Amino acid sequence: METKKVALVVGASRGIGRQIAIDLARNGYAVVVAAKTTSDASTTNPFPPDPNSPESTINTVEREIREAGGTATAVPVDTRDFESVQPLVGRTVEIYKRLDVVVYNSGAIWWASVEDTPMKRFQLMQRVNPEGLYGTIQASLPHLKRSLRGSGRIIVVSPPIYSRFFRGKTAYAMGKVGMSVLTKGLAMDFERQGVADKMAITSIWPAVAIESGATRAMLLKNPDEAKDLRRSTIFSDAILAMLRCPAAKINGRLELDEDFLRTPEGGNVVDFQKYALVPSSASGASGDKWEPPRRIMPKVLPDLSVAEQDDEGKRMNSAAAGKERAKI
Structure with missing residues (x-):
């Protein structure tokens, strides 16, 4: 019997991350559910908890997966601390003997002008967002390269790169766009190393706002906003489609779920009504023509390549230079 592929989902305690972990398990993956929030899932009542509430933790998600017949292990992690990230990856490989997929969904949010973003908020976002991702990838890469036939995959929750994204949330955008730069840069590393036919890193971002812990507070104040939200299943469906794609077709892409x-490559999906959060809106039961939720992302995004894309000049390698200096 073939051993299950192993997926590490970082930021999986609630909302989108929880849905990704559950749907990976439903599709045959053994899942390591990682985040900071823990609890005694055996005493959680009612169970399962609201998936977008603080009562949803890595332990309740593990229990949900196991009770549905899947394979899962909850492992706490603080992505701000590389000394916490390394044991997370080590524990994953210790338990399941392999690592095939890493999904990085952890994120810290503060949307405000530069003037209204305190330094502590700025530092928190940079540590959780780009630094946490970088550390997770650094710790995971050796194991991903040793995965079945060397076909490791990395999925990053970060946006396409375009100027409007910076407006009104510059500090947040610096970190999230930095994560997308990492996606592009590591994809180029895979190409240079000749492994892009097996290894791939891809970014994904919602085209329409998704119900999550982040939108829960908004809905409590403005229930009518629900009509412009989608279920988190659209995100996990897109990720599963990405993982089914040949690596070379998906490596380095910055994608929107829809x-x-x-x-x-995504399955030629045309029916998106099933993802609408408000059933009456999705079914058209009111008699009105169904109107899709408001799209928050542009329909056409800029091409980041330049005419001189392949002209790098003399390539520098600081790591190699450091090794040469050490020999002297």
């Missing part, structure tokens, strides 16, 4: 699902 737009990717519409492509041949």
